[in-house]
Amino acid sequence: MNAGFIGLGIMGAPMAANLLKAGFPLAVYNRTPSRCGPLQALGAVACETPAEVARRSDVVVTIVSETRDVEAVLFGPDGAAEGLRPGSVVIDMSTISPAATVEFAARLRAQGVDMLDAPVSGGESGAIEGRLSIMAGGPREAFDRCLPLFEAMGRKIVHTGGNGNGQRTKLVNQVVGSLNLLAVVEGVRMARAAGLDPNVTLEAVGGGAAGSWMWSNLGPKIFAGDFAPGFSIRLHQKDLRLAKESLEELGLDAPGTALLHRLFTEALDRGLGEQGNQGLFNLWS
């Protein structure tokens, strides 16, 4: 199976590397071409357009920042749609609007191409170690066919239903994860102000009913003053905007998510956008 990969950011680059390591021939494209170099060294073919990636591939993976970026790499000038053959599959692993996803899938279906929306969770470390959680929506048959690729990138791989359900599940994931992150931020602020020992606190709180991935992975970084991204405040704010829009469409009042959207927007306004999302802590420092 020839694979293509579009979008070599913090998440995409290690995910593409894992496809190469698993033995998939890989064509890659990135808006900033220099990011292709390390993957070429692993055997990837660098392409000049998404269309060229698509011409070389049975399955094309996209993972870019925003809904409009997915639209551009699929349907823009020299977009993947120009090179896709009937019977091929597009797997969009970005986190974008569920409604737009459903529309993109219909446009691809009209040219005989299946789409899977398959956003991920697990952060940069999960991407590097091939331990991502992958939430896929779309035709079951296409999901089954693409499973070997998913297994090269993730550990918890779930088919969530039709197109859009992958993105809907991911937004649930972001609502939950965002509040878990605020939990870490307020807990660490309180522990520090109370003069508690960081390592003892990390161990004690991580071991009971307050334990979480966020506490175990981002708690130590905040205590250590490490605000490098993993997952940036800018992208996290974008996900919370999508979640807020989705909650509004569903008619739900969700005060926790609304608070998180306000806090991340404030962090963006204060110039913290390129910090890791644990930099939410710096709103109060």
Place this chain on the structure above:
Amino acid sequence: MNAGFIGLGIMGAPMAANLLKAGFPLAVYNRTPSRCGPLQALGAVACETPAEVARRSDVVVTIVSETRDVEAVLFGPDGAAEGLRPGSVVIDMSTISPAATVEFAARLRAQGVDMLDAPVSGGESGAIEGRLSIMAGGPREAFDRCLPLFEAMGRKIVHTGGNGNGQRTKLVNQVVGSLNLLAVVEGVRMARAAGLDPNVTLEAVGGGAAGSWMWSNLGPKIFAGDFAPGFSIRLHQKDLRLAKESLEELGLDAPGTALLHRLFTEALDRGLGEQGNQGLFNLWS
């Protein structure tokens, strides 16, 4: 080592049972005497007052609801202090005010008795299975001496520093756990409104960066409409009040914890106090 146990609630009863199963001779007291029966069947001696428990014990464990309840069973009429011998130890495993804890420890010290504040996390299931997280503050020597008792009740046992630090660590734990719980509530509401499959969503979200004890343990209960306590809304609201007071004393603005305190107070006002804390979900149903 003769042990005593005061307070046989949802948490206390299985914790006392685990001390008996580990071979400690145990004297027990509960305000409602009928709760002593199952422990007598396991070999415990039921006492009529906390003072009588103390007279029979080298180490007295207390786990009751509120700061004033701890004060009553220790220092009230027929309280444990009347029966404690110099060299014995009081372990208070309730979640109460750190400042009051420091004061109680000083009063006990004046009669030659060490105190450990050792609140727990891990819920009813953790208490039953002896898998609690225990956050102990107080003299290191007393902690070391009591370790065999702790090991009969918990798995993650941490010495957090001097008296009060156990309670301070527990309040950090409650801040973190409360926000993780709101995360579950908003995530489940969103998933249900979006028509996502409960089991698929539980699996997908639990496997990545949004995973938490709360998601894994209370998420399935909420999806199933099971609002039985574990840990009640009434007690959770009390912990959030303590956390809020502590944050104010520390001069910290913590909007997430403030929101949770408002929501749990509203749940209490609406008569949900005896539901499990996952009943926070019912504020919107």
